[in-house]
Amino acid sequence: MTDIAPTADALLMAKPAPRSRNMGQIIRWLLLFIGGIIMVMPIAYMISTSLKWPHEVYNVNLIPEDPTTENYTYVLEDGRFYWWFVNSVIIATITTICNLLFDSLVGYTLCKFRFPGRTIVFIAILSTLMIPTEMLVIPWYLMSQSFGWLDSYWGIMFPGLMTAFGTFLMKQFFESVPDDFIEAARIDGLNELQIWWTVAMPLVKPALAALAIFVFLGNWTAFLWPLIVTNSVDMYTIPVGLSGFGDEADVAWELIMTGAAISTIPTLVVFLIFQRFIIRGVVMAGLKG
Amino acid sequence: MYRNLTIRQKQIVWAWAFLALPVLFYTVIRFYPTGNAILISFQDWNLLGSRTWAGLENYEKLWNDPVFWKVFQNTFVYLLLGTPISLVLSFVIAYHLDRLRFMHGFLRMLYFLPFMTSAVAMAWVWRWFYQDVPIGLFNNILAGFGIPQIAFLQSTTNALPAVLAPAVWAGLGFQVIIFMAGLRAIPTSYYEAAKIDGVGWFTVLTQITIPLLRPTIVFIVVFSSIGFLRIFDHVFNMTTNNPGGPLNATKPLVLMIYDTAFNGFDMGYAAAQTVVLFVILLIVSLIQLRLLRSN
Numbered sequence: 001m002t003d004i005a006p007t008a009d010a011l012l013m014a015k016p017a018p019r020s021r022n023m024g025q026i027i028r029w030l031l032l033f034i035g036g037i038i039m040v041m042p043i044a045y046m047i048s049t050s051l052k053w054p055h056e057v058y059n060v061n062l063i064p065e066d067p068t069t070e071n072y073t074y075v076l077e078d079g080r081f082y083w084w085f086v087n088s089v090i091i092a093t094i095t096t097i098c099n100l101l102f103d104s105l106v107g108y109t110l111c112k113f114r115f116p117g118r119t120i121v122f123i124a125i126l127s128t129l130m131i132p133t134e135m136l137v138i139p140w141y142l143m144s145q146s147f148g149w150l151d152s153y154w155g156i157m158f159p160g161l162m163t164a165f166g167t168f169l170m171k172q173f174f175e176s177v178p179d180d181f182i183e184a185a186r187i188d189g190l191n192e193l194q195i196w197w198t199v200a201m202p203l204v205k206p207a208l209a210a211l212a213i214f215v216f217l218g219n220w221t222a223f224l225w226p227l228i229v230t231n232s233v234d235m236y237t238i239p240v241g242l243s244g245f246g247d248e249a250d251v252a253w254e255l256i257m258t259g260a261a262i263s264t265i266p267t268l269v270v271f272l273i274f275q276r277f278i279i280r281g282v283v284m285a286g287l288k289g
Numbered sequence: 290m291y292r293n294l295t296i297r298q299k300q301i302v303w304a305w306a307f308l309a310l311p312v313l314f315y316t317v318i319r320f321y322p323t324g325n326a327i328l329i330s331f332q333d334w335n336l337l338g339s340r341t342w343a344g345l346e347n348y349e350k351l352w353n354d355p356v357f358w359k360v361f362q363n364t365f366v367y368l369l370l371g372t373p374i375s376l377v378l379s380f381v382i383a384y385h386l387d388r389l390r391f392m393h394g395f396l397r398m399l400y401f402l403p404f405m406t407s408a409v410a411m412a413w414v415w416r417w418f419y420q421d422v423p424i425g426l427f428n429n430i431l432a433g434f435g436i437p438q439i440a441f442l443q444s445t446t447n448a449l450p451a452v453l454a455p456a457v458w459a460g461l462g463f464q465v466i467i468f469m470a471g472l473r474a475i476p477t478s479y480y481e482a483a484k485i486d487g488v489g490w491f492t493v494l495t496q497i498t499i500p501l502l503r504p505t506i507v508f509i510v511v512f513s514s515i516g517f518l519r520i521f522d523h524v525f526n527m528t529t530n531n532p533g534g535p536l537n538a539t540k541p542l543v544l545m546i547y548d549t550a551f552n553g554f555d556m557g558y559a560a561a562q563t564v565v566l567f568v569i570l571l572i573v574s575l576i577q578l579r580l581l582r583s584n
Contacts, residue, residue, distance in 0.1 A: 028385050029392075035382065036399030042458070043402060045426060046414045058423045060430055106311045113304040114297075121308060128319045132519060132570055134543050135563040138329065138550050139322030162314050192303040221407035223522045224543070228551055239409035239522075246413045247529045253417050253424065260410035271405045275398060282404075282463065283470040286508070 043264070050258040057254045071258040081262055083234055084241035088263075091156050091237060092219040098161040099215045100208055106162070107170030108196050112182060122171075128164045137228055144229055155229045156237065160219060166211050169285055173207035174200060210281030217267060238263040329560035336554040347561035356537060357545070357562075364518055364542045367453055368573070371517040375457045375464060376509060382461070383468030384498075397469075401462035408459060412526035415455040416442065419527075442527060445538040452539045456523045460516060464509050471505030472498070507581040511574050518570055519543055542566050 049057055051067040075081050110122050140159055141150075149155035177200050185195045201208070226237045236244070242263055246256045271278055294302065333343035351357050386396060403411070418426045419441035428438050441451040475498065483493045499506075521543040525532060532548065533540025542562065550559035 025389070029389055032382065032385055032389065032396055033392075036396050039458070039461070040399050040402050042411060042414050042418070042455070043406065045418075046410070049417075058429065060426060060433065102311055102314075105307050109304050109307040113300055113307075115301040115304040118304070121312065124320075125311075125315055128315060130571060130574075131319060131323050132515075132563075132567055134519060134521075134546055135326050135567050136319070136322040137546075138556055138560055138563065139325040140318075141550075142325075142556075143322070159318060161318075162311055164315075167311075192300075192307075196307075217405065221409070223409050223525075224547070228547075239407055242409050242413065243526050243529065246416075246526070256413050257417065260413050263410045264406045267405045267407070268402065271402070272398075275394075279397070279401065279466055282466055286463070286467050287470060 043268070046257050046260050046264065049254050050261040052254055054252060054254060057252070071254050072262075075255055075258045075262065080233060080236075080241060080245070081238075081259060084236050084238045085262065087153070087156075087235065088220055088238040091153060092216050094153075095157050095160050095219045096212050096215045098157075099163060099166050100212060102162045103166030103211065104170040104174075104201065104204070104208065105196065106167045107172075108174050108200055110167070111171045111174040112177075112179070112200070125164050125167055129168075133159070133225065137225060140225070141228055150229055151231050151235050153235075156226050156235075159225060160215075160222075163215070166215065169211055170204065170207060173204045177203045206281070207284065209277065210285045213278055213281050214285050220267060326560050326563055329556055330564045332557045332560075334556040336556055343557055347557050350558060351561055351565065356540075359537050360533075360540050360542055360545045363449060363538070363540055364520075364569070366449060367456075367520050367541055368514055368517045370450065371453055371457055371520075372510060372514050375460055375513055376506070378457070379461050379464035379468055379509070383465045383472060384494075386465065387469055387472045397466070400465050403459050404462035406459060408456075408522035409526050411455050411459060412523045415451075415523075416527045419451055443535060445535050448528075448535060448539045452524050452527050453517075453520075455527075456517070456520055460513060464513065467509055468502070468505060471502050475501045503581065507578065510581060511577050514573055514577060515570060518566075518573065521547070542569075 044062060048062050048064055050071050051069070052064045053066060053068055053070070056065060106125070110118060110125075136159065144150045144155045144158075149158065181199055181203075182195055185199045190198070221239060222237070223239045223243070226240045227243070230236050230240060233241070233244075242256075242259045245251060245259050291299070291302070330347055331343060331345070332340055333346065334340045382400060386393070386400070389396065417424070420428065421440070422428045422432050422438060425441075427441070431438060440447060442448050479497050479501070480493065483497060488496075518541075520541045524539050524541055524544055525547070528534050528539055533544045543566065546559050546562045546566065549555050549562060553559075
């Protein structure tokens with residue numbers, strides 16, 4: 001959307017604005033700026049408090065007088081956050097890869113193949129969008145219990161390996177891949193799997209990136225199911241671990257803020273690096289999905 | 290054998306080969322559990338004990354449970370406060386942000402940043418904000434101005450809005466971005482025509498912008514309503530010492546489900562609650578789609 005921003009802006013404000021309008025623009029900018037600062041305040045205070053010494057934590061100043069990384073050292077030396085972080089990275093990464101592969105394969109098949117049962121499969125997958133996760137957690141739990149999946153990576157991951165949202169998103173984007181390309185590849189003697197992987201997939205890279213962002217962020221912050229399925233401290237993901245950590249009676253607020261910062265900073269950094277790209281992806285996924 | 294097939298038949302074979310695993314997945318991980326949840330809702334099952342048929346007993350129990358009605362009410366308060374507030378705020382922000390060029394990208398980033406945070410982490414940050422003097426930020430600021438303290442999470446009236454605030458805050462950036470994309474999608478010829486006719490900004494807003502944004506508004510309303518009806522992470526983490534408290538003042542349906550199933554192990558009763566949640570989500574989305582799509 002940043003591509004079309006200049007055109008839209010030009011049409012709205014190209015004319016030299018009269019003086020009074022300029023004043024209006026300044027007020028508008030100031031108000032939005034103040035609003036924006038308020039929006040990031042919770043994040044700013046989280047980071048600031050994680051850098052404060054205990055005696056300073058309850059002062060309302062945003063900039064620590066004497067910044068320290070002591071809290072991070074303490075929390076990481078404790079060891080648990082380190083494991084939770086590793087667990088979250090592994091789970092979110094594997095789930096994202098699975099979604100990219102399967103959602104796009106299914107989306108591609110539903111978009112480009114004509115076969116009996118196509119409509120039924122499409123409607124069936126789409127209809128799962130209406131089933132809330134909360135309704136499934138009890139059966140998933142019972143299932144995990146009988147198959148011994150409780151408290152394992154597989155147990156945390158299996159419900160999210162494919163999503164109807166991703167399938168639908170990818171199907172929409174494969175519509176833009178010309179059938180001629182696929183025909184040409186077929187004549188060249190590629191099999192269908194090769195065509196999907198080497199011809200179609202490279203053409204929908206932006207959609208794959210958008211899907212990857214959504215799935216990764218969703219799994220990184222997922223709480224309810226990991227909370228249910230894990231019970232040993234070693235298997236917790238970051239949100240589950242942080243929740244329990246915060247609840248320990250003797251834990252100080254600056255340490256909780258440090259834990260919160262550890263769980264939030266990675267996604268914030270990724271966002272700041274790929275900002276335009278991510279916003280575009282969110283819009284694509286939001287509007288097409 | 291494969292060689293003897295026609296091109297069309299080969300296509301069918303490939304299609305089903307690609308779909309085999311996913312179809313299995315959706316059947317076993319989505320459809321079977323859905324049916325199972327409905328089935329369990331008609332059973333009496335303590336997880337450890339035996340599983341017996343209970344008919345509508347769980348639903349009757351739910352109907353007569355005062356806690357359920359309190360929770361039901363809370364869930365709808367989350368929805369009826371959260372959705373309009375976030376809709377109006379995000380529209381106002383997007384509408385004005387769309388008109389600015391100076392540091393546009395920076396301002397947009399400020400509004401979007403909270404969307405990239407984790408609900409659990411931010412629930413703890415806000416929980417800290419809400420503590421009493423000398424701990425909590427809000428009350429410390431109030432004390433600095435000599436204003437009396439506000440009990441946020443301990444008060445039965447203030448706790449629910451206090452829990453809702455971070456949920457609205459975290460979702461706002463996403464809605465702003467979607468609204469801005471919607472605003473950009475409106476053909477500029479409409480605005481040019483309005484300008485030539487000398488129509489005022491308010492008329493342009495109500496006669497052109499808002500009607501043409503209808504699809505965007507529908508999307509945001511349905512999307513955020515589903516989010517507020519399923520609120521859990523924020524409530525759970527801001528009230529861990531007394532989940533859903535004080536006195537169930539903040540307890541939403543999902544927290545009641547979690548409690549019943551994984552603290553009370555009353556699977557049948559919890560399953561009945563999930564069925565109710567499913568029905569509520571379905572009805573609310575359908576009503577909204579109906580109301581907002583028509584006329």
